Amino acid sequence: MDFRSSEQPVRTTGPRSEDALPETAAAAVKVVIVGGFGVGKTTLVGSVSEIRPLTTEETMTQAGVGIDDTSGIGGKNATTVAMDFGRISVNEELVLYLFGTPGQERFWFLWRGLFEGALGAVVLVDTRRLEVSFDVIGRLEERSVPFVVAVNSFPDAPDHPVEELRGALDLPESVPIVTCDARQRSSSRDVLMTLMRYLQGLAAEQQAS
Ligand SMILES: Nc1nc2c(ncn2[C@@H]2O[C@H](COP(=O)(O)OP(=O)(O)O)[C@@H](O)[C@H]2O)c(=O)[nH]1
Ligand SMILES: [Mg+2]
Structure with missing residues (x-):
């Protein structure tokens, strides 16, 4: 895909200049951030994005009460309904x-x-509610989407060693598990870099076979 354009129209309205793609951009990769309710998806995309992130949030309505399990995530009163x-x-x-x-x-x-x-995908995990991640991981595996797991460190979340989490999530040795603070740009960026390195490794393996 080529996002460069030889002709740069002069705009008076429209995207801000800082939103423009660098001229050198040659490859675009789509990455999906998934995870249960309140694990920090919006926070991660927001902290790392260089464009003002587009978020579709809707205040949780009565309809969501009882369906979205908010126990253990005090203070959370909005849920992402779209993307x-x-x-x-x-x-x-x-x-x-x-x-x-x-x-x-x-x-x-x-x-x-x-x-x-x-x-590829990033599965954000909250160790207080691991069970929401099971279905998500299963669905990624079904679709053969390579993913890394990022454990978002909430202050009152129990501190599980990575290998214990690997066991609990039933993940093979090869799947990277990292911890992160989705509010920190550098930490969110590290998660994405882990995914990119993992994907590179998979591509190299495929080429070799
Ligand atoms: N302590 C802590 N809080 C976080 C972190 N990431 C997100 N939060 C908070 O957790 C709540 C849910 O995050 P949000 O991004 O909306 O979750 P989403 O439903 O997955 O999009 C928000 O109040 C965030 O401020 C983190 O890494 N550490
Ligand atoms: Mg959200």
């Missing part, structure tokens, strides 16, 4: 487009088509 969208230039050539998507069962219709063309 988060952001962009990050990893280097001069590589641009990632981030799509944050809810993992609750009632939003699975959004998954249709979303993973088309996606190179």
